[in-house]
Amino acid sequence: MTEDIRRAVAAERRDQAELLAGLTEEQWHAPSLCAGWRVKEVVAHTTLPYRSSAGRVLKEILKSAGRFNHAADRMAKTDAAQLSTNDLVKTLKDNIDHPWTPPGGGVAGALSHDVIHGLDITVALGLDRVVPHDRLKFVLDGMKPSNVKYFGADLDGRRLEATDLDWTFGEGEPVRGQAQDLLLLVCGRTLPPDRLS
Numbered sequence: 001m002t003e004d005i006r007r008a009v010a011a012e013r014r015d016q017a018e019l020l021a022g023l024t025e026e027q028w029h030a031p032s033l034c035a036g037w038r039v040k041e042v043v044a045h046t047t048l049p050y051r052s053s054a055g056r057v058l059k060e061i062l063k064s065a066g067r068f069n070h071a072a073d074r075m076a077k078t079d080a081a082q083l084s085t086n087d088l089v090k091t092l093k094d095n096i097d098h099p100w101t102p103p104g105g106g107v108a109g110a111l112s113h114d115v116i117h118g119l120d121i122t123v124a125l126g127l128d129r130v131v132p133h134d135r136l137k138f139v140l141d142g143m144k145p146s147n148v149k150y151f152g153a154d155l156d157g158r159r160l161e162a163t164d165l166d167w168t169f170g171e172g173e174p175v176r177g178q179a180q181d182l183l184l185l186v187c188g189r190t191l192p193p194d195r196l197s
Helices: 002-021 039-046 054-063 068-082 085-094 106-125 133-141 145-151 179-186
Strands: 158-162 168-170 173-177
Touching: 002 085, 002 106, 002 133, 039 068, 039 085, 039 106, 054 068, 106 133, 106 179, 133 179, 145 179, 158 179, 173 179
Parallel strands: 158 173
Antiparallel strands: 158 168
C-alpha cells in the first residue's frame, strides 16, 4: 500500500509540474482558494520542504511562538517574493520522488498535501483538471472528523455524497458534488455554489 501511495505522490507532482509550467504570469498572481495566498504562494508552500532546511523551519516556527500556520504563511510569502515562477516549477520537477512527509502524516499525508493544494490552484483558476480517482481515494479514505476540526470547516448537519466515487462523509442534509470538491469542503475551502447540489 505504501509503495502505491508513493507512486501516486510522484504522479501527482509530475502532473502538477506540467500544469504549472503552462500557467501565464496572470494566473500565477491570481488568488487561490487558500485565503491570502496567490497561486505563487501556494507553490512556494508546497515546494518548501525541498528548498528549506529543518533548521530554517524550526526557527520560523519559534518566531511564530509555535504557530505552524503563521510561520508557513510568512515563509510562503517570503519565498514567493524571492523566487521566480520558473524557479518554483524547476524545484517541483527536480523533486518528483522526494521522500518528504508532513509530521505525523506519513506518505498518505504527503499525497493529501499535494492533492489539496493542487485543487486550491486549479479550482480557483477555473481549470477543468480532475484528480485521478485512485489518488483521490487514498486522500478521502484518510479524512476524519479531526481534519474538519483542524481546517475549521463547518459541516454540522450535512452529509457529503460524492457523485463520481463511492464516498460519503458526515450525517444530515445531503450535499452532492464531485469527490474532489467535497474534499475541499472538508478542508474548509469556499467553492463556487454551482459546483455543488
